[in-house]
Amino acid sequence: MTHTHxxxxxxxxxxxxxxxxxxxxxxxxxxxxxxxxxAMLLAAAAFLQSSFLxxxxxxxxxxxxxxxxxxxxxxxxxxxxRLVTVDAARVVEHLTQHPxxxxxxxxxxxxxxxxxxxxxxxxxxxxxxRDGHLLLDQTGVALAVVHGTxxxxxxxADGPALRWVRIGDRIPSASxxxxxxxxxxLPEGEVTRGLRLRVDRAGSVMLTTVDDVTVLLGAxxxxxxxxxSLPQVLSAIRRQGLGVRYVxxxxxxxxxxxxxxxxxxxxxxx
Numbered sequence: 001m002t003h004t005h006x007x008x009x010x011x012x013x014x015x016x017x018x019x020x021x022x023x024x025x026x027x028x029x030x031x032x033x034x035x036x037x038x039a040m041l042l043a044a045a046a047f048l049q050s051s052f053l054x055x056x057x058x059x060x061x062x063x064x065x066x067x068x069x070x071x072x073x074x075x076x077x078x079x080x081x082r083l084v085t086v087d088a089a090r091v092v093e094h095l096t097q098h099p100x101x102x103x104x105x106x107x108x109x110x111x112x113x114x115x116x117x118x119x120x121x122x123x124x125x126x127x128x129x130r131d132g133h134l135l136l137d138q139t140g141v142a143l144a145v146v147h148g149t150x151x152x153x154x155x156x157a158d159g160p161a162l163r164w165v166r167i168g169d170r171i172p173s174a175s176x177x178x179x180x181x182x183x184x185x186l187p188e189g190e191v192t193r194g195l196r197l198r199v200d201r202a203g204s205v206m207l208t209t210v211d212d213v214t215v216l217l218g219a220x221x222x223x224x225x226x227x228x229s230l231p232q233v234l235s236a237i238r239r240q241g242l243g244v245r246y247v248x249x250x251x252x253x254x255x256x257x258x259x260x261x262x263x264x265x266x267x268x269x270x
Contacts, residue, residue, distance in 0.1 A: 006228055028224070054112055055083060057075055060116045060118065062118035062119055065120055071118060074094050075091045075095060075116060083108065086114065097168070098168075099141070099144070099167050100143060101121070102121045103119040103120045104118055106118065121137040123152050125138075125153050126146070126150035127155060127157075129145065133147075140169065140171045140173070141168065142165050153183060153191055153192065153197060154195070155176035155177045155195065155199075157176040158199065159173055179199040183197055185224060185227050186207075186230070187230060190231075194209075194210035202221055203220045204219050205217040205218065205223060211238070212245065213246075216250050219250075233249070242259070245258070
């Protein structure tokens with residue numbers, strides 16, 4: 001018997017198993033797709049510019065001292081105006097020109113609601129000025145002139161007299177800023193209406209409490225440490241009813257108590 005050997009060769013894969021070769025779309029199809037995308041973009045831009053997107057509602061938050069009517073008038077916004085005309089940066093610039101407005105922000109929704117968020121300045125101290133007092137925020141910005149007893153502590157900073165102050169401006173006084181920093185370091189329970197604090201040209205600090213106890217705190221070196229001891233000293237004086245009207249804390253490690261009026265420079269004059 002004769003055996004015949006047949007060489008084996010790999011068979012070509014079926015047509016359906018062959019990898020598909022991607023063919024680039026015809027130039028005409030590419031142009032058609034590009035035209036469709038551009039048409040959609042132009043339509044979207046036209047819609048944004050149309051009268052369909054308008055300010056539907058204006059809400060103002062964060063105000064307690066400034067009227068919402070004043071805020072709305074300063075913003076220049078109105079219901080019905082096109083959203084595309086709302087310039088948030090310009091609105092914020094106008095609003096922060098108000099003396100009582102520390103910061104402002106606009107939130108604008110695609111539905112047309114505009115929220116104006118206001119952060120107001122808070123009266124922190126009062127500075128004697130002419131026949132009244134200037135209300136100041138913690139950074140020394142003049143907020144208003146009040147007459148009678150101010151609702152916040154009174155600070156006096158020795159130096160040139162204030163001839164003229166524009167409401168909304170920051171008082172240009174280094175001594176005043178020193179006084180504000182001292183006020184911020186005082187025990188929270190003492191910082192209230194009726195407190196009087198004075199800083200002289202050398203930076204020496206003196207205060208008179210609501211119950212008319214005058215305290216000499218002295219010069220800046222070591223001042224914070226003396227302020228820390230203040231609550232304990234005042235608490236002991238009040239608890240024991242000693243009738244002390246004058247406390248000297250200027251000297252490290254000692255507390256000098258005196259009854260009656262302090263020396264001639266002991267009171268805070270304004």
